[in-house]
Amino acid sequence: MSEMHALVRRLYPLCRSITGSGLRRTLEIIGESIPLEISEVPTGTQVLDWTIPKEWNIRDAYIKDSSGTRIVDFAASNLHVVGYSVPVSATMTLEELRPHLHTLPGQPGLVPYRTSYYAETWGFCLSENTLAGMGPGPYEVRIDSTLADGHLTYGEHVIPGRSAEEVLISCHVCHPSLANDNLAGVAVATRLARLLAQEERRYTYRFLFAPGTVGSIAWLARNRDRAGRIRHGIVLACAGDRGPITYKRSRRGEAEIDRVFAHVLRDRPHTLVDFSPYGYDERQYCSPGFDLPVGCLTRTPYAGYPEYHTSADDPDFVTEEAMRDTLDACVRAFGMLERNRAYVNLSPYGEPQLGRRGLYESLGGRSDTKQAQMAMLWVLNQSDGAHSLLDISERSGLPFDVVADAAQALLVAGLVKE
Amino acid sequence: MSEMHALVRRLYPLCRSITGSGLRRTLEIIGESIPLEISEVPTGTQVLDWTIPKEWNIRDAYIKDSSGTRIVDFAASNLHVVGYSVPVSATMTLEELRPHLHTLPGQPGLVPYRTSYYAETWGFCLSENTLAGMGPGPYEVRIDSTLADGHLTYGEHVIPGRSAEEVLISCHVCHPSLANDNLAGVAVATRLARLLAQEERRYTYRFLFAPGTVGSIAWLARNRDRAGRIRHGIVLACAGDRGPITYKRSRRGEAEIDRVFAHVLRDRPHTLVDFSPYGYDERQYCSPGFDLPVGCLTRTPYAGYPEYHTSADDPDFVTEEAMRDTLDACVRAFGMLERNRAYVNLSPYGEPQLGRRGLYESLGGRSDTKQAQMAMLWVLNQSDGAHSLLDISERSGLPFDVVADAAQALLVAGLVKE
Amino acid sequence: MSEMHALVRRLYPLCRSITGSGLRRTLEIIGESIPLEISEVPTGTQVLDWTIPKEWNIRDAYIKDSSGTRIVDFAASNLHVVGYSVPVSATMTLEELRPHLHTLPGQPGLVPYRTSYYAETWGFCLSENTLAGMGPGPYEVRIDSTLADGHLTYGEHVIPGRSAEEVLISCHVCHPSLANDNLAGVAVATRLARLLAQEERRYTYRFLFAPGTVGSIAWLARNRDRAGRIRHGIVLACAGDRGPITYKRSRRGEAEIDRVFAHVLRDRPHTLVDFSPYGYDERQYCSPGFDLPVGCLTRTPYAGYPEYHTSADDPDFVTEEAMRDTLDACVRAFGMLERNRAYVNLSPYGEPQLGRRGLYESLGGRSDTKQAQMAMLWVLNQSDGAHSLLDISERSGLPFDVVADAAQALLVAGLVKE
Structure with missing residues (x-):
């Protein structure tokens, strides 16, 4: 199956720009996989410091x-x-x-x-x-x-969660026949949206397909209040070349999204880079007035490969395997965000007696202790409301999922609360 | 003289457990060296999340x-x-x-x-x-x-100091014929108590000999208010094997006790390890509700030697020399705690003229400056009430005792106050 | 031209001390280059904890x-x-x-x-x-x-700036025939004062030529209110030997003056050392009551060379080249202080459109971006009032002057304010 690559190939010939029919047609095709709400912003509209240009x-x-x-x-x-x-x-x-x-x-x-x-x-x-x-x-x-005179067009796909707090995935869709930049990002985002829809979700996920710079600025201008709901986000670009993943931190540098991607990427070749105000639409999301916790996920970053912004960035330059790796990193990172939270130990004075709740091995004196039991002790010890499961995973050195499973067991046992 | 080893050998044959006559007899023997106040907690008593078991x-x-x-x-x-x-x-x-x-x-x-x-x-x-x-x-x-039905027994020995603030030394006494774990800790604590009693003390020292886990939990349950008085503490265990000392930091990680032991241990082979919620009764003292500044001092830590929790942990496994080294580290650390405090420079604008107070060499122009004079300058410069003598020792690189002696000279000269 | 070395040679034969005619004559000669306001403090005057000695x-x-x-x-x-x-x-x-x-x-x-x-x-x-x-x-x-009975003498040269906030340059003038310690410092300071007078200045610059210890203490005693105006300062000493520059941080350790000198010195051989309360008059300025952000700039520091405080510290021991290097470091550091400030982005939501203001290249899609444009983006992104240009230079890795030029361009364009 090469569903993502097929989408890249199909979108490749269209002449996209920051406005126009090629952009509209691109959104239509994406909309065949995931329904998009389309916005048309008229030429001349003031959006933040910018003006929507002619179409x-x-x-x-x-x-x-x-x-x-x-x-x-x-x-x-x-x-x-x-x-x-x-x-x-x-x-x-x-x-x-x-x-x-x-x-x-x-x-x-x-x-x-x-x-x-x-x-x-x-x-x-x-x-x-x-x-x-x-x-x-x-x-x-x-x-x-x-x-x-005409319009600037962008499309949004929202997957509601239990909470109104949002995770933003933003892709620029203004480049014409360039495959990695950014049809690969579009293809990964589209597939990711379908996967996320299959799971029970805590967060609401917003996928934004918009022209670079003026498109994200238009969205921000028309959603200033909504921007405050964005708890985590990434700009997804250059998602299909054969290089390892690069994650660029948000302006905050130590936002949860930054820590989550650093954690997830440890298990594969990758590069972490600090924020800089050049690149893709993280420039807008991370402008000081918004300062949103939005990083940028790419494989080889912009201008980092010789094919960048040339006719050599064609569908053969991107691979299904690379896009799957990008997708997998996203799935793991958002899965971690979904589970990550701080709990409060309801029995914080001394250790609660895990044994009588069936949570602890009964035969004492043995020197080996299972990872799961260590994770329970760590969660109990650190759960004062100030330490998230990610904090606990990093302090203890235990895998995040083991820590999260322990927290879940303690939640069921009534020993911690959210 | 091998007083500590003699106590290990004498206590070794008793069949201790978390309750029972072997535990009581152990406390009686310790009480021959240092008077113990014995507490008996009836079976079925609720102590925090636990219940005192049958005897x-x-x-x-x-x-x-x-x-x-x-x-x-x-x-x-x-x-x-x-x-x-x-x-x-x-x-x-x-x-x-x-x-x-x-x-x-x-x-x-x-x-x-x-x-x-x-x-x-x-x-x-x-x-x-x-x-x-x-x-x-x-x-x-x-x-x-x-x-x-019966009782759980523990014993306490308190050496009062000028202040009601306490230093806790806690030893588990529930293991049967195991010498290093924890008769060596008991022997070192007993000797330490006798040494501390010979000195004028600022702090009140509380030695607790209690069965592991449920014993310290029982003490905490019955002393919730007193727990707030504990300014520093250690759990003392595995104090007699031939390995170097290991100090495990408290949950806080940078508590004064943690810094003091790190400072004292610099001069001998040692290992410092971060807190984890597994080990001895520091698990209880460092539970998030109490979060006491209590570290754990051992030589080779639990489960770190092949003799651990086996019949090979017999009196020949521990040495008087190793127990003396553990004792010496404790004596130095508590000595440093006794002296460590923040002073306030009463002449903070410019340097006070040390020379006319006989605190400074009168012949200028020489390029060598004595350590004691440097220490006075450091104490004066840093004593704004926010920096302890340990802070000053660490910032200046001067030995703690030289810094503390300088502070004492300045106190006598009326240049600083406590 | 060897103006500084000529001054060293001329001052060398005078018998200076902390009081007396040699000190007065030294100030007269300095006053030929830069007008000095002379203060005479009578014997017996109480200055902070000290008393002015006999002359x-x-x-x-x-x-x-x-x-x-x-x-x-x-x-x-x-x-x-x-x-x-x-x-x-x-x-x-x-x-x-x-x-x-x-x-x-x-x-x-x-x-x-x-x-x-x-x-x-x-x-x-x-x-x-x-x-x-x-x-x-x-x-x-x-x-x-x-x-x-007589007087202690010191001299001051003040170059007014737009602001009453002061930069202090302090030199001890109490050593007799010793060239590096401190006639070289005097010569560099005198030349520096003449250079600074040629530029438009934000800060007021105060040059203090005073005997060591009791002289700076006398100045502080008589200027307690003025001390609060000192925003940055250095003690300048041992400024002419052939060794590399040493900058000793202020007591604060991370004061702006400390960061500026660390930044400026990166481009030449140098040593950075932490504050200690021994040395020159930074001891007084950095006493805890004043705690002024005053570092100490030397080449080889006191007692660090065999000629120190001996007859071998004669005019041949110091070189014009070394004094010029010290002078150059000062000029660059004070130039950076003059320009360094935090700006506020007036268009903080999204990036302002630089292109229509002529601040950005119009032809998009190119992968090379000029340093100046990057600097503008960085200044806009970080200018939330909390980050100085030095902060931005350090975070971005861009040269300070490029960042400051970018801020100036944005200021002119009305995009940021001071």
């Missing part, structure tokens, strides 16, 4: 040589057009055209990914090799795009 | 083969009977008897120590070698014990 | 042998007389004279530096070699000094 749509674009051959063709790859390019229809020499051409001289076979959301201009991206083969022209240059 | 006494027990030979004989070693065994008088085949026999297959020459305080059963402990030599039987099996 | 002046002193030759001659070096020696005029045998002679047996060619401010006595310092050549005598011994 951009594109139908075709090319550079034709004098023989009528499309040297550069949007139909072959939507990366060929600089995102948010204004319409152009002109005949130009190479010299005139050159300032509008973007290549990667160091990676001559690859097409770069470029955008210009907030400065009205236009351009083409092509390989250095293609550029090298271009004569002086003239060329027929055409971009059949529209930049007009 | 157990035993006169004889054996397994006789068909020739009338005692294969296993309580008279030879009280370890042969599982503690709290109910009375038995039967003839049984080996097959019937086998579930009641406990051996140590990995240490075939040794007899294990086993108890069953809270599940009414019976059993014998014997060496694997003895078991191997036993034929199919039948055997005459007899345990002449009584399990009946 | 000491000396015109001549010698030990003459029977041939009339001056074996030891104050005119050759003022180190030859123990500071504060009372007048003497006598004929003495070597045996009688010997208790008044001070040598350095381990450094037989050098003359030691000795004083006896607070015990009325007299003495000569000479080399061990000279002593070895002295016959039984008799000798004509003469010290033409006066010890009489």
Whole structure:
């Protein structure tokens, strides 16, 4: 089964941007797996310090040589057009055209990914090799795009839990044909939502699929009150390359989500990095006014692999196995969040007599003590309301699940309360 | 002189348990050296979450083969009977008897120590070698014990100090013929009490000799108010083997007693371990409701030596030299506690002129400065009421006694106050 | 140019002490470069716990042998007389004279530096070699000094800033012919004052040239209220030897001045040492009643070089290059203090849109991000009023000046406030 990879491949050809029909179509396809509530924010709307830009749509674009051959063709790859390019229809020499051409001289076979959301201009991206083969022209240059009042679109999927406290999983959906960045994140999030729905949940889980930066800013602007309900969160991106997982801590640095991922990742190759205010939408969630406990989970982080923001970030660059590993880390981390809490020992003066409650081996004098019994003693000893099960697991060195099982046994026995 | 070892040897043959005449006789013998106030807590008394069990006494027990030979004989070693065994008088085949026999297959020459305080059963402990030599039987099996309403007994010795604040030294006295665990602790505590009585004391010292777990729980239940007076404490156990000292920190981890023992032990081989809720009666003192600053001082800790809880933990296993080393560490640590306090510099603006008070060398310009003068400068500089002499010793790197002597000189000179 | 070394050479021959005409003449010469406000504190004045001593002046002193030759001659070096020696005029045998002679047996060619401010006595310092050549005598011994009511003198140079908050630079000026200790400190401070005067300043800078201990105590006694205005400070001493810089932290240990010097010194060989209450006048500034954030900047610290407090600490022992390095560290540290502050992000919800303010590159999708842009993001993210630019520099790993420039750009753009 390669359900996640199939979704990556299906979404790959669409020309996404921070607005427009490619973005809408992407949300529709995600919505086939998990129902999305779609929001449309009109052009010109003030969102925090930003303004929703005009909506951009594109139908075709090319550079034709004098023989009528499309040297550069949007139909072959939507990366060929600089995102948010204004319409152009002109005949130009190479010299005139050159300032509008973007290549990667160091990676001559690859097409770069470029955008210009907030400065009205236009351009083409092509390989250095293609550029090298271009004569002086003239060329027929055409971009059949529209930049007009419209909407910015984002989608949300909410899985209610016992509590109104929320866990946020946020994915940017504004990149065109780039697989790892961020169709892999979208695919993992979609699968994760389906898995979480199968379990009884304490937290409410909110999945947000929005264009980067202005999309999360729009969501925050329209959900300022709701933001306070977010107890934990991650930005999920670059989730499918073959590198090990990287977890970037929230601005707080020692938030529960940060500690949980550090704990979960101990068992596999991984990297932990401190917060910095550059990267994905954690920049917005961790701005000082919100300061939400939201980290960022990737495999190789942004700009950390040569394929980053180039035509080489295609569906072959990501693997089902890597996405499954990312998914597994999320499942374990959210499972730990679900179970993690601080208990209060109801019998805090001395140890309660576990033996008469069937919780302790009756034959004394033996020098071996089972992990489960140690975990019960640790939970009782530390449960003064200030130490969470994760604290206890870390202090005792016992596995989190053993500690959580012990707490559950003590809860059933009436020895601790939540 | 081998006073402590003599006490170990004298107490060794008694059949102690968490109740009973062997326990009472042990307290009587300790009381010959230091007067004990004896408490008797009736069977059935509720103590915290526990109930005082029936009192157990035993006169004889054996397994006789068909020739009338005692294969296993309580008279030879009280370890042969599982503690709290109910009375038995039967003839049984080996097959019937086998579930009641406990051996140590990995240490075939040794007899294990086993108890069953809270599940009414019976059993014998014997060496694997003895078991191997036993034929199919039948055997005459007899345990002449009584399990009946009675009392749990503990003893206290209090040495009053200028202050009602207490230092607790707690020893478990419930183990039968095991020398290191805990007759060595009893012997060191008894000697320590006599030494402390010879000095002027700031603190009141309370020595508690009680059966493990239920004994300390009984004391805590009957002294809930007094527990609040305990400023420092140790559980003293396994005090006589040849290994280096281990100090286990209190639950608080950075209590003054923890820092004092860490400081004192720096000068000799030792191990410091963090608190865990398994071990001796520190489990009770450090339960979250009490959370007393009580650490645990041992040499090799429980279950850390092959002789632990076996017949090999006999008087030859412990040495006078090791007990003296344990005693010396206690004497130094309590001496430091006695002297450690925070002073207040009465002349805190600039340095007071030490020279005119005869506290400072008069000939300036020399580059060597005596440790005692440095200590005075440190005490003056740090004595804002928030830094103890131990803090100052640790920050300055100067020996504690030099710092304490400097503080005393400054106190006499009227430059600091307590 | 060797302006600082020239000042060292000019001041070197003067016979300074904690009072007297050599001290006054020293302040006059410093005053030629930077105007000084001179304070004269009368003998007998109570200053904190101290009393201003009598004023000491000396015109001549010698030990003459029977041939009339001056074996030891104050005119050759003022180190030859123990500071504060009372007048003497006598004929003495070597045996009688010997208790008044001070040598350095381990450094037989050098003359030691000795004083006896607070015990009325007299003495000569000479080399061990000279002593070895002295016959039984008799000798004509003469010290033409006066010890009489007078004054203690100190001088201050204040460079006003926008704020009344002060930075203190304190130099002891009580040592006679010793170049590194502390004419080099005086020379660096004098040059530093002239450099600081050329810049717009936030802080008011106070340079204090005072005799050690009793001089700084006198200043503190007469400026108790002003002491509260001191936000940062250093004691500057031993500023010219060839060793690397040593910065000794203030009593607080993590004061801004401590962090600033640690930051500045990272780029050159240096040593950081923790506070101790021995050394120079930081002893007084860091006494617990004042507890001022005043560190001590030296090159090789006191008593750390063999020439310390001997005739070998002469002008050849210090170099212009070393003094320039000390000066440069001060200039950088005070420059950082001037710029360091905490800002408040006025647009703390999400990132403000830097692009439309011309603060951000418009072409998105590129993987390289300039340091300046990162610095702006960091300043915005951390500027919640609790994090200084130094905090931000340390957390981000970005150079302090880049961070401060970013903050300035954001201030101009109205995105942050002070």
